[in-house]
Amino acid sequence: PWGEAYAWLSTYNLIAIGGASPTVGAIGGFLQNGGHGPLTRWKGMAADQVLEFDVVTADGERQTVNACQNKDLFWALRGGGGGSFAVVLSTVLRTFPSPSMVSIIYIISAANETRYAHFIRDFIRFMPTLADAGCAGYFYMTDTTISIAFFVPNGDLTVTTAIIDQLMKNYTDLQFIQNSIATFPSFYAYFSETMAKSNPTGGNVLLGSRLIPETIIRNQPDQVAEVLFQTRGRSKNQSILIGHLVAGGQVSNTLIDNSVSPGWRTALLHMIHAQGWDDNTSAADQEILASRLRTQVNILQTVAGGAQSSCYINEADPNEPNWQQKFFGTQANYDRLKSIKKSVDPNGLFI
Numbered sequence: 001p002w003g004e005a006y007a008w009l010s011t012y013n014l015i016a017i018g019g020a021s022p023t024v025g026a027i028g029g030f031l032q033n034g035g036h037g038p039l040t041r042w043k044g045m046a047a048d049q050v051l052e053f054d055v056v057t058a059d060g061e062r063q064t065v066n067a068c069q070n071k072d073l074f075w076a077l078r079g080g081g082g083g084s085f086a087v088v089l090s091t092v093l094r095t096f097p098s099p100s101m102v103s104i105i106y107i108i109s110a111a112n113e114t115r116y117a118h119f120i121r122d123f124i125r126f127m128p129t130l131a132d133a134g135c136a137g138y139f140y141m142t143d144t145t146i147s148i149a150f151f152v153p154n155g156d157l158t159v160t161t162a163i164i165d166q167l168m169k170n171y172t173d174l175q176f177i178q179n180s181i182a183t184f185p186s187f188y189a190y191f192s193e194t195m196a197k198s199n200p201t202g203g204n205v206l207l208g209s210r211l212i213p214e215t216i217i218r219n220q221p222d223q224v225a226e227v228l229f230q231t232r233g234r235s236k237n238q239s240i241l242i243g244h245l246v247a248g249g250q251v252s253n254t255l256i257d258n259s260v261s262p263g264w265r266t267a268l269l270h271m272i273h274a275q276g277w278d279d280n281t282s283a284a285d286q287e288i289l290a291s292r293l294r295t296q297v298n299i300l301q302t303v304a305g306g307a308q309s310s311c312y313i314n315e316a317d318p319n320e321p322n323w324q325q326k327f328f329g330t331q332a333n334y335d336r337l338k339s340i341k342k343s344v345d346p347n348g349l350f351i
């Protein structure tokens with residue numbers, strides 16, 4: 001898993017482009033479905049970093065897959081789905097010298113919905129400024145609270161502090177449950193202190209996802225903010241809205257030719273509405289929660305490009321209608337993957 005890969009790489013002062021949780025497998029479903037993470041804005045999607053796969057194909061043959069050999073399979077395995085095309089034994093990934101990290105952590109609570117909505121509006125208006133400053137990270141919205149865990153790889157503490165102050169200066173009336181801006185000498189030092197400590201697994205949760213295009217955030221920030229305000233989580237019904245500022249930057253590099261959903265190439269934010277439930281919730285009530293989740297995703301979709309919007313297959317609602325286009329970005333991407341699947345696994349050995 002990425003926790004171990006990051007630890008090993010750190011002994012060489014290197015990093016690779018992995019996920020935010022230490023338990024996510026490094027070269028399985030995460031990588032083969034695209035893979036976003038703390039450093040993807042900086043260097044591109046995880047799947048963009050693959051130089052070669054060592055695989056066993058459905059005919060039982062061990063094969064090398066790269067830009068010269070088995071080119072179609074190389075294209076498909078970089079974004080088109082784990083478990084579908086071949087068993088991946090190992091992968092050669094690009095590595096990079098580890099950046100230092102400026103970490104920005106804020107947990108902010110507003111006294112009422114009006115003030116909260118106001119802050120969210122300014123936060124989204126400010127998103128392009130943050131993105132242009134190299135910022136990436138995660139935010140979590142519930143009730144009238146927002147938790148922000150952003151960071152700037154190779155950032156400057158003074159510059160970052162000045163940028164964040166621009167956003168926060170009008171909100172001194174809000175309750176700052178936590179606020180800190182600090183520098184870490186390496187990605188691994190940052191990761192160990194923050195993300196490695198959280199392991200959000202083992203609960204009951206259904207996710208619904210939408211990729212929010214960068215042009216919509218830049219041109220219609222107030223509509224985006226209004227939608228995020230509406231679809232935010234409610235602690236009383238175990239829901240949370242999660243924002244991933246992990247796209248844009250190098251993720252938008254359209255010269256890369258792989259099967260990562262084209263929706264990623266135009267996105268800035270990936271939004272997830274997460275709905276939890278207790279073990280003793282009846283099947284009928286779970287259906288109600290699943291349908292409530294669909295309603296929230298439909299609202300998110302209004303600022304995600306409407307019917308043509310897409311989601312992130314690894315964090316998607318399994319009940320998503322029109323999943324071919326939604327999971328794979330476009331019908332054309334899905335159709336090409338399907339034809340490669342037919343040629344490399346004609347008897348459907350893999351699901």
Ligand SMILES: Cc1cc2nc3c(=O)[nH]c(=O)nc-3n(C[C@H](O)[C@H](O)[C@H](O)COP(=O)(O)OP(=O)(O)OC[C@H]3O[C@@H](n4cnc5c(N)ncnc54)[C@H](O)[C@@H]3O)c2cc1C
Binds near residue numbers: 018023035
């Ligand atoms: C706590 C948590 C945090 C997460 N954080 C992130 C994140 O930061 N970024 C992100 O992009 N996603 C994240 N995810 C989503 C994650 O990418 C998906 O859950 C992904 O499917 C995990 O892949 P896995 O290989 O670890 O899991 P698995 O469930 O083992 O595999 C998923 C699929 O891939 C196939 N597969 C696995 N290994 C191989 C292999 N070697 N060869 C071929 N097929 C294989 C399996 O058959 C299965 O179909 C997170 C998920 C969790 C639970």
